[in-house]
Amino acid sequence: MRTLDENGAPVAAAPRAGPGPSKLRYRLARAWAKPGVRGLVTVYLPLALLGVAGWRIAADDAVREAVRLRAAQAYEGLATRPEFTVRGVRVEGASPALHRHIVATAGVEPGISSLRLDLDMIREQVETLGPVASARVRIAPDGLLEIAVGERIARVLWRTPEGELALLDDEGVRIGTVARRAARADLPLILGQGASMRVAEALRLAAAAPDLMGRLRALVLVGERRWDLALGGGMTVMLPEEGPVPALMRVMALHRAEELLDRDVGVVDMRLSDRPALRLSPEAIERYREVAEGGEKT
Amino acid sequence: MNFRQLNLYRNMRSRLQLAIRRGRLAVIDLGSSKITCLILRFDPVRLGEASRRDRLGTALFGAVEVVGARTVQSRGIRRGEITDMDEAARAIRLALLNAERAAAAKGVERVDQAIVSFSGGQPQSYSTHAEVETETGQVTERDIAQALAECPEPPIGAGRQILHCQPVQLGVDYQTGITDPRGMMGRRLTVACHVLAVEARPLANVMECVRQCDLDLAGVVSAPYAAGLAALVEDEQRTGAVCIDMGGGTTSFSIFLGDHLVGVDQVRYGGSHVTSDIAAGLMMRHSTAERIKTLNGGVIATGADERELIDAPKRGEEESPERRQISRGMLIGVIRPRMDEIFRTLQRRLHELGAAELPGSAIVLTGAACQMPGIDEMCAQVLGRRPRIGRPLRIAGLPQDMTRPDHAAAVGLAVYAVRPHDELWDFEMPRPLGARGRASEMLRWLRTSW
Numbered sequence: 186m187r188t189l190d191e192n193g194a195p196v197a198a199a200p201r202a203g204p205g206p207s208k209l210r211y212r213l214a215r216a217w218a219k220p221g222v223r224g225l226v227t228v229y230l231p232l233a234l235l236g237v238a239g240w241r242i243a244a245d246d247a248v249r250e251a252v253r254l255r256a257a258q259a260y261e262g263l264a265t266r267p268e269f270t271v272r273g274v275r276v277e278g279a280s281p282a283l284h285r286h287i288v289a290t291a292g293v294e295p296g297i298s299s300l301r302l303d304l305d306m307i308r309e310q311v312e313t314l315g316p317v318a319s320a321r322v323r324i325a326p327d328g329l330l331e332i333a334v335g336e337r338i339a340r341v342l343w344r345t346p347e348g349e350l351a352l353l354d355d356e357g358v359r360i361g362t363v364a365r366r367a368a369r370a371d372l373p374l375i376l377g378q379g380a381s382m383r384v385a386e387a388l389r390l391a392a393a394a395p396d397l398m399g400r401l402r403a404l405v406l407v408g409e410r411r412w413d414l415a416l417g418g419g420m421t422v423m424l425p426e427e428g429p430v431p432a433l434m435r436v437m438a439l440h441r442a443e444e445l446l447d448r449d450v451g452v453v454d455m456r457l458s459d460r461p462a463l464r465l466s467p468e469a470i471e472r473y474r475e476v477a478e479g480g481e482k483t
Numbered sequence: 484m485n486f487r488q489l490n491l492y493r494n495m496r497s498r499l500q501l502a503i504r505r506g507r508l509a510v511i512d513l514g515s516s517k518i519t520c521l522i523l524r525f526d527p528v529r530l531g532e533a534s535r536r537d538r539l540g541t542a543l544f545g546a547v548e549v550v551g552a553r554t555v556q557s558r559g560i561r562r563g564e565i566t567d568m569d570e571a572a573r574a575i576r577l578a579l580l581n582a583e584r585a586a587a588a589k590g591v592e593r594v595d596q597a598i599v600s601f602s603g604g605q606p607q608s609y610s611t612h613a614e615v616e617t618e619t620g621q622v623t624e625r626d627i628a629q630a631l632a633e634c635p636e637p638p639i640g641a642g643r644q645i646l647h648c649q650p651v652q653l654g655v656d657y658q659t660g661i662t663d664p665r666g667m668m669g670r671r672l673t674v675a676c677h678v679l680a681v682e683a684r685p686l687a688n689v690m691e692c693v694r695q696c697d698l699d700l701a702g703v704v705s706a707p708y709a710a711g712l713a714a715l716v717e718d719e720q721r722t723g724a725v726c727i728d729m730g731g732g733t734t735s736f737s738i739f740l741g742d743h744l745v746g747v748d749q750v751r752y753g754g755s756h757v758t759s760d761i762a763a764g765l766m767m768r769h770s771t772a773e774r775i776k777t778l779n780g781g782v783i784a785t786g787a788d789e790r791e792l793i794d795a796p797k798r799g800e801e802e803s804p805e806r807r808q809i810s811r812g813m814l815i816g817v818i819r820p821r822m823d824e825i826f827r828t829l830q831r832r833l834h835e836l837g838a839a840e841l842p843g844s845a846i847v848l849t850g851a852a853c854q855m856p857g858i859d860e861m862c863a864q865v866l867g868r869r870p871r872i873g874r875p876l877r878i879a880g881l882p883q884d885m886t887r888p889d890h891a892a893a894v895g896l897a898v899y900a901v902r903p904h905d906e907l908w909d910f911e912m913p914r915p916l917g918a919r920g921r922a923s924e925m926l927r928w929l930r931t932s933w
Contacts, residue, residue, distance in 0.1 A: 203558045205573035206580055212697065214580055218593035 264298040270328060271299050277333040283316050287332060290314060291322075299324045307332070315360045340388055342366065342374045343381050344403075350374075357384040373398075377406030387412065390424070393433045396440070411456070419466065420446065422453045432458060489645070489908040492702075496908065499701040499900065502596035503527060507586075508701065509579060509597040510896035512709070513571075513689065515560050515732025516755055516851070519885070519893040520578035522551035522586040522594055523900060530901070547901050549880035551586030553578045554890075562732040562751050563603030563706065564685040565692055572695040579696060597698040598896050601646065601689050602706030602733055604681030608746040608836065609637035612652075612675040622655060622664040622672055628910040630674040639680035646686065646705055647679040648907035651743035660741065676907070677745050679705055702899070707735035708744050709895030714849040714873030714888070715739055723841040725833065726873060727862075728892060729852035731755040734825050738838050743904065748832040750825055754852035757821050764817045765809065766797050776855075781815050782822050783857035788812040822858070826865040833866070847873035851889035 206214065216222050242248055263269070273295050276284050291307050304322045311320040311332060318335040325331040337360050339352035352360040352369070359381070363369055373391045380387065387404045390412060394401070397416060405413040412429055414422040424432050432455040439445040445453070449469035454462040465473065502508040503525050512519040529546035555578045559570030583593060613633035617626045631650060639645065653661045655669030664672065686703065693700050711726035723740040731754045738746035757780075762772035779793050788811040795814075796806040838844060848862060848870045862870045874886060875894035885893070 203556075203570055203573060205555075205577035207573075208576075208695070211576045211580060215583070215593055215697065218583060218587065220592060 260300075264300045269299045271295065271297050271302065271324065271330050272328045273330070275325065275329045275331045277331065279317075279334045279336055283314070283334070283336060286314060287311055287317070287334065291330070291332060293330050299330075302330070315358070318354075339369065339372060341384055342369055342372045343384075344374065344376050345381075346378065351381075353381055353384050355384055355388060357381045373401060374403040375406065376403050377409070379409040380404075380406040386429075389430055390414070390433060393430050394437055396437065397446075400446075416446065420450060420452070423456050425456045425458060428458070435461070489648075492906065492908040495700055495702050496903075496906075498596050498699050499598070499903070502594075502701050503530065503900075507591045507594045508900055509582070509594040509698065510599075510893060510900060511575060511578065511597050511693070512600045512706070512890075512893035512896060513560060513563070513575070514557055514600075514602065514706070514730055514892070515563055515753065516557050516730070517554050517889075518557045518560075518574050518578045519554045519890055520552070520575070520582040521549050521881075521885075521893055521897055522582045522591055523897055524548045524550045524586075524589070524591050525901075545879070547878060547897060549878060549882075549897070550589040550591050551582035551584070552882050552885055553582040553585065554885075555581070557731075560732070562753075563601065563730075565688040568688065568692055568695070572692050575692065575696050579698075595697075595699055596701040597693060597696075598702040598704060598900055599689060599693055599700065600706040600709050600892050600896055601681065601686060601703050602728075602730060602735060602749075602892075604646075604685040605751075606646070606679055606681050606705055606707075606735070606747045606749055607639070607643075608748065609639065609678040609680065610651075610675060610745070611635055611637050611678060612673060614671055614673045617669055617672055620668060620670065622667050622669055624665055624910065626672050627653070627664070627674065630672050631676065631907055631910060634674065634676050637678050637680070639678070642683050643680045644683035644686055645678055645907075646681045646703065647677070647708065647744065649677050649743060649904050650674050650907070651677045651741065651745055662742075677743065679708075679744075679747050681705075702903070704896055704899050705737070705747055706730070706892045707737040707747050707749070709893075709899055710735075710849050710873075710891040711737040711739055711744065711847075711895065712898045713875040713895035714847050714891045717742075719845050719847065722845075724845040724847055725838050725841075726847045726849060727829065727853070727870070729753060729825075729848060729850035729858075730892075731851060734829065734850075734852070736829060736833065738833075738836060738841065738844075740841060746836040746838065748836060750828045750832065752821065752825050752828070754850075757818055757852070760821050761814065761817050765795060765813075767795060768798050768801065771796060771801065775814060776818065779811055779814055780818055781811070781856045782819050782861045784812045784815040784819070788815060818855070819861075822855075822861060823865070826861060830866055844868075846870040849873040849875070849888040849891040853888050 271293060274288050274291055274293055276287050279287055290310050293302065293307070302324075304324075308320050308322040311317055311322070311334065316337050318337045320335070321333045323331050337354040337358060339360050340355045341353050342363065343351045343353050345351050350363050350366060352363060354360055366374065373387065375384070375387050383406065390404060391398070391401070394414070397414070400416045402415045402417055405415055407413055411426040412424045414424065414433070416422065422433070422436055436445070436453055436455060449466055449472075450463050451466035451469070452464035454464065499508075504527060506525045506527055508523045508525070510521050510523060524547070526546045555574055558574045559565060559567030565571050611634045613630050613635070615626060615630045615633055627650070652659060652675040653664045654673040655661060655664050655667050656671050661667070689703065690700055707726065707728045710728035711720075714726050715724050720739040720742050723738070725736055725738050727734065727736045733749050733751055734753050735747065735749040737744055758769065758773045758776055761767060761776055762769045765772070767775070775793060775795060781788070791811040792808040793811055793814060794806055795809040796803070800806060833839060846862065846866060846868045848858065849872070852858070853872055859870050859872065872888055873891060874888055875891040876898060877886065878894060878897055881894065
């Protein structure tokens with residue numbers, strides 16, 4: 186049956202188009218074949234859209250506020266989880282007195298979230314304590330804040346220019362003070378300006394004369410240059426600036442052979458190594474004179 | 484001859500140069516029964532090297548590769564001329580898009596320039612020649628252009644247009660057959676030109692159709708010429724040969740001599756007319772007729788053919804249980820008169836063009852219809868020479884099913900793209916040398932020399 190138009194005339198049926206792309210599809214397909222167009226549509230256009238959308242959202246204050254609030258809530262929820270709670274402080278490698286000190290310095294209240302702790306800051310604060318040589322701070326798996334410290338060991342007492350008695354370790358770092366000498370009678374006492382800088386030297390000298398430890402009153406740095414050993418009974422061993430240890434060894438050798446230091450000697454002067462000198466104590470001189478004169482008399 | 488009317492072709496040449504620089508070009512063979520599109524990829528470096536090394540250009544084919552190929556059924560084209568612009572453009576788009584899709588896999592994204600073939604428009608060959616005195620006693624490009632300009636315009640008739648215009652023979656003084664006379668000493672320069680003219684309007688329709696596919700036209704080539712370029716071997720082109728392109732809508736031939744095209748003519752019958760004869764004569768559907776022709780067709784009947792029966796249902800009886808059967812002899816009896824008519828017309832046309840006197844001219848059959856059994860026998864009977872079936876030249880990347888004779892014209896277009904013959908529009912238009920002319924000539928010389 187043929188279709189008729191409004192006047193009744195037959196309308197020629199449109200010839201069926203053969204296979205093949207329409208002009209529009211053809212143009213689109215060929216435009217798509219251009220690398221530039223393809224890149225524009227698949228990469229740059231989506232990127233631009235994303236950028237514009239992101240900018241629009243970021244520019245809205247209400248959205249930004251809501252995002253900030255949500256983020257804070259999420260953080261809060263996370264931080265208060267029991268997995269992140271710090272239950273206490275464990276200090277390792279410190280004496281009981283230092284233990285209290287460290288806990289006070291760290292200032293960690295039990296129940297705080299580990300996310301809020303600045304471990305580096307705690308470590309620095311702990312390390313400012315005198316007796317602490319080094320510290321490692323970490324959150325232990327059992328929920329304790331673990332502070333492992335290396336404690337400084339007092340090796341000498343130092344009479345400071347202000348008259349205090351300071352405890353020093355072998356590097357000369359001040360650990361603390363004691364009220365009386367007798368409190369740490371086991372430590373040698375050093376005196377003199379700048380003596381705290383030369384603790385190691387003083388310790389070597391003390392080690393070189395173990396026999397004298399009972400009699401040694403103090404190691405005195407003279408003129409920031411050389412050491413004197415002050416022994417009990419007003420006896421002094423003056424050591425040279427160069428090679429004090431060998432000089433002390435010589436004194437000790439003399440002492441063992443001749444019991445030099447048990448005699449009534451005031452000063453053993455080793456400052457000139459080729460010419461050691463002895464000075465008698467005033468009483469000895471008296472007695473020497475008496476003996477010498479008496480001898481003449483007899 | 485007037486150079487000015489050929490600016491159109493000059494533009495096409497510059498587009499072809501652009502396409503070769505970009506390294507990609509489409510060639511589209513617009514046939515009456517099929518449209519073939521090939522996407523070519525050039526290697527410009529190799530192309531340049533090859534053209535320096537080998538002026539005749541056989542080494543050029545290594546620099547071109549087919550990266551996409553597609554054949555579709557032709558629509559809207561009859562006898563090589565557009566009859567339905569939209570349908571034809573649609574078919575071209577289909578072929579091109581599919582070929583491009585195949586080419587995209589090999590890295591050729593899209594082509595913008597295309598060379599198309601043109602097989603209609605009643606082509607007619609003319610020859611014209613001129614003789615000029617050389618200006619300096621040495622032949623220059625200017626002299627050749629001058630000689631071409633002196634060639635009298637052949638009477639191509641109103642509403643017709645030149646499609647090819649090639650200098651085919653150049654002679655200096657009494658010498659002839661010079662390939663390239665530039666730089667030779669001589670007083671007189673003779674130029675013989677082969678001019679191929681076609682109807683202007685069908686040609687303009689083809690151009691418009693290609694334009695509707697968003698393609699830049701890089702050349703229009705006469706289909707028999709393209710078929711000859713692909714199907715004739717070099718020796719045949721040199722010593723003289725006739726290439727008969729037996730297409731669906733038309734049967735055309737091109738004559739080659741001395742590496743040049745010297746004549747083209749056409750018979751406006753082809754394979755599809757044979758199909759129509761079968762359909763009408765044996766009362767069959769057109770598609771049935773086409774199938775029977777392709778599978779069982781032939782032109783020489785033997786005794787055995789009377790006993791060989793073919794299913795040949797009548798129109799409207801394709802599905803009925805008792806189908807008609809005909810003998811193959813009967814089929815041949817329908818095909819043969821038409822083929823005979825085609826060859827006799829061809830013989831007349833060849834005679835008119837003087838092809839019979841060509842020295843040692845071979846006959847090469849190509850095109851789809853030449854695959855019918857016995858056609859060479861018939862050709863030998865009518866034209867007096869035994870023909871050769873010309874398969875197209877092998878170029879790299881050509882699909883296997885395109886190496887049959889029916890794709891000779893498409894491959895020929897690719898050959899043309901790589902090595903176009905010099906046409907009239909490849910020469911600069913000669914200017915009369917007035918005072919101004921001399922000055923501008925001197926400037927041009929300065930520009931080109933330094």
